[in-house]
Amino acid sequence: MDTVLFTFYGYELHVSYLVGAVLYVVLAPFAGGLIAGIDRKVTARMQGRVGPPILQPFYDVAKLFGKEKITVNNAQDFYVMCTLIFMVISGVFFFSGSNLLMMIFTLTAASIFLVLAGYSSNSPYAQIGAERELLQMMAYEPMVLLSAVGFYMACGSFNVGDIVMSDAFSFKYLIGMFIGYLFIITIKLRKSPFDLSMSHHAHQELVKGLTTEFSGRTLGILEISHWYENVFLLGFIFLFFARGSLPYTILGVAVVIVCYFVEILIDNGYARMKWQFTIKSAWIVTLIFGGGNLFVLYYLQPILAR
Amino acid sequence: MKTMASITKSPWIIHYDGSSCNGCDIEVLACLTPMYDVERFGIINTGNPKHADIFLVTGSVNEQNIPVVKQIYNQMPNPKVVVAIGICATSGGIFRDCYNIIGGIDKVIPVDVYVPGCAARPEAIIDGVVKGLGVLAEKQAALAKGIADPTVSGAYRYENGTYDGDGTFLPEEEGDTVIAAAEPQSTDDENGLRVKPAMTEEQEVDD
Ligand code: SF4
Numbered sequence: 001m002d003t004v005l006f007t008f009y010g011y012e013l014h015v016s017y018l019v020g021a022v023l024y025v026v027l028a029p030f031a032g033g034l035i036a037g038i039d040r041k042v043t044a045r046m047q048g049r050v051g052p053p054i055l056q057p058f059y060d061v062a063k064l065f066g067k068e069k070i071t072v073n074n075a076q077d078f079y080v081m082c083t084l085i086f087m088v089i090s091g092v093f094f095f096s097g098s099n100l101l102m103m104i105f106t107l108t109a110a111s112i113f114l115v116l117a118g119y120s121s122n123s124p125y126a127q128i129g130a131e132r133e134l135l136q137m138m139a140y141e142p143m144v145l146l147s148a149v150g151f152y153m154a155c156g157s158f159n160v161g162d163i164v165m166s167d168a169f170s171f172k173y174l175i176g177m178f179i180g181y182l183f184i185i186t187i188k189l190r191k192s193p194f195d196l197s198m199s200h201h202a203h204q205e206l207v208k209g210l211t212t213e214f215s216g217r218t219l220g221i222l223e224i225s226h227w228y229e230n231v232f233l234l235g236f237i238f239l240f241f242a243r244g245s246l247p248y249t250i251l252g253v254a255v256v257i258v259c260y261f262v263e264i265l266i267d268n269g270y271a272r273m274k275w276q277f278t279i280k281s282a283w284i285v286t287l288i289f290g291g292g293n294l295f296v297l298y299y300l301q302p303i304l305a306r
Numbered sequence: 307m308k309t310m311a312s313i314t315k316s317p318w319i320i321h322y323d324g325s326s327c328n329g330c331d332i333e334v335l336a337c338l339t340p341m342y343d344v345e346r347f348g349i350i351n352t353g354n355p356k357h358a359d360i361f362l363v364t365g366s367v368n369e370q371n372i373p374v375v376k377q378i379y380n381q382m383p384n385p386k387v388v389v390a391i392g393i394c395a396t397s398g399g400i401f402r403d404c405y406n407i408i409g410g411i412d413k414v415i416p417v418d419v420y421v422p423g424c425a426a427r428p429e430a431i432i433d434g435v436v437k438g439l440g441v442l443a444e445k446q447a448a449l450a451k452g453i454a455d456p457t458v459s460g461a462y463r464y465e466n467g468t469y470d471g472d473g474t475f476l477p478e479e480e481g482d483t484v485i486a487a488a489e490p491q492s493t494d495d496e497n498g499l500r501v502k503p504a505m506t507e508e509q510e511v512d513d
Contacts, residue, residue, distance in 0.1 A: 044345060048340040049340040051345060052345050052346060052347075059315040059316040060348070063313045063316040063359070066313055067313075067359075067384070068383040068384040068449065069383075207353050207354045208352065211354075213356065215356040215383050
């Protein structure tokens, strides 16, 4: 039933992968927008407020697309568009079961285009935001790469499809990676205490950081690319639990929901930290949990298995 | 039509404190607290004019903040609405006769909704913003026809003359025509809020 369309250097394109990719491109914005809406609602409830309607992020983006087009230069719009395109591509790599490393590199490309967009405006606030975005990338990038390596060690493949279908229960081998990934996903989801580059709550400090000079349509496109991004960041959490069977799928989805709730809790419980803290803490966590886990997989497991 | 509805569902505000006594500012911020929670209406307090739809000004204009008020106004993308909060922002209020006070916000930028009160209550402020939403929807429709709010220039009017924006003050002389549009054509609604009608096609300004 799951026919292989073609094989390319060990990567088999299944029909189901193709369906996954198409579903991602079509449905991720809706899922991402809904997640953002639920996020805002839950946040409001945690603060004892009623909060906006669940569909508020969609209203926001619809409004942004109706605003007058003001742009400081055309390069900026181009870069933001590239961010969206590369974000979608990395999601497609992920949901079509292809290479995890490819996904990570396209994801990095998307972030780099965002930084370029910030720099291109020449506004001091956007530049500070862009610098901070770069620092954030430096903070989370090692851990993302390490977890890809971890998946290879645990399942014997970089291909998401193989990892999902593999017999190994990745989480068992990658508990350290999982903790590390949870730590850096706080940076990726732009949550406090690591919302350095474009926080809604940092008016006095950097206006709106990286996005200061974006308005209307451009900001709307960026918002949509965040939705795409969040969906596959959460998909990555799911990957730790995926094993190609229903109970594990349910477990995975449950863990994703719990993790996101914890992220919202952390977001509301912490003030914004300095960038020095972000880098230091992220690298220390990467070293201890990511590196430690890798050490165990590489040296101890063969000994124990003997 | 879809976007016309959406702008009223997602008004992002920017708040600027002119020469207010901070009374009105506290009330504006009170709107954001759990007690009043304006995010219910999708309202977000942005610190960035380029993201904002509604400009909340408290306090009156003085010599020093004229360029700031204009800058913020000009940087906001259309459609946009200005809401003057408190009697200071409406007419100068108790500071009206101070040597440095020029008057209400409408001396320098077009104001759409006036929320009187000293200080304006959070309920009145929310009411004013909601009034502004109606104007915002009208302006969105006007924008579709190519009518946008003007970019305000460096010049502004005093009670007794005009400042040309380059450091020259031109005193009002006998026989000067006062431009009719400078007078706020307003109607009082049942809540005592003065609502200026949206721009008509005759008032269209080329930029
Ligand atoms: S209206 Fe009253 S409370 Fe508001 S800024 Fe003026 S003096 Fe202060």
